[in-house]
Amino acid sequence: MPELPEVETVRRALAQHLCGQEVTAVQVLNPRLRMAVDARALAGLVGLPLQAVNRRGKYLLLLFSGRILVCHLGMSGRFSLSLPGEELPAHTHVVFAFTSRQRLVYVDPRRFGLLLLVDREELIPFFPLGPEPTDVSAVEQQLLVAKKRSKSPVRNVLLDQKIIAGVGNIYANEALFAAGIRPQTPMGRLTRKQISALSVALRQVIERAIAAGGTTLKDGSFRNALGDPGYFAVDLAVYDREGQPCVRCGKGIRRLVLTGRSAYFCPSCQH
Structure with missing residues (x-):
């Protein structure tokens, strides 16, 4: 299971390559994860720019206007960046397309990951977590x-x-x-x-x-x-x-x- 350093490494890559880019399309190929992916909710991200990519513990937080996509990689989940035309990996669940033409692909063979869109005010009770280990x-x-x-x-x-x-x-x-x-x-x-x-x-x-x-x-x-x-x-x-x-x-x-x-x-x- 990816731990804090792995999740932080992913966060930095996503922030570097995707922040400021608008979502142009969301494709849910397989909604079966720890909680079923809500395709209709994710479709509401189309037209919104990715404002920031944060992290709390092992969770990635993708910030949009008024909304946060909460992501947990579970045991085998991973995000990868690709371009149109590149073959999607096996076990791809969701593909996000951005104005830069880059695609953010979520892959999870064991399906224990989480992609959950919440309003920003809903985030506080979502995390009964202790302090970061660097504190x-x-x-x-x-x-x-x-x-x-x-x-x-x-x-x-x-x-x-x-x-x-x-x-x-x-x-x-x-x-x-x-x-x-x-x-x-x-x-x-x-x-x-x-x-x-x-x-x-x-x-x-x-x-x-x-x-x-x-x-x-x-x-x-x-x-x-x-x-x-x-x-x-x-x-x-x-x-x-x-x-x-x-x-x-x-x-x-x-x-x-x-x-x-x-x-x-x-x-x-x-x-």
Whole structure:
């Protein structure tokens, strides 16, 4: 599933290539997503310019006059830019045409994504999300509250979007390695010093991943809107590296399963 750095990479490409362009046509080829795509509502975007492309957590927000197209890529969704005449990829759901002749194509093989048009005043209750992981002070406060309330492993707490927005499994594992904390450590056992270190590590890992264009793993599932992969995979310290030597101490990276999802850690560098 695309996490914050991947979504931010897509946001930047769409903002660069489409902002200021008017929608000239919307074609819904397959409405079946997490929620059925409302073709009639999307048709109302024709003639409106795309004013901005924002992001909140893992959500993309395409701003039009009075309206916002809320987009979530789910597990396999992706946006791509193309020109008329280029063959549409398999599993294309929606095609937006713009005055620049560019097309914004939404592809989603597993159909867990979301394209929902809402009025701007409807957006606030739509997002019961925590702070962005780059806001160190706010994240630290959230984790201090979670320390008092949660008995869950710290990795699971980091994945709770109501506590911190945008963090997924890849970057939770990487931040925990950077902070020297094992993913299975109960949240309530963390010290204030560890929470402070984790808050800083989250921001650093997220910012490095954004600079690298996100993470494309071996399956090649993530491509940005221009079709390019993300290069943060070469910098991964623990994620998906079971049995490989730790980049710090050389000991083998271990894997365990927490609530059905893999977590990775170094038994020497993380405590």
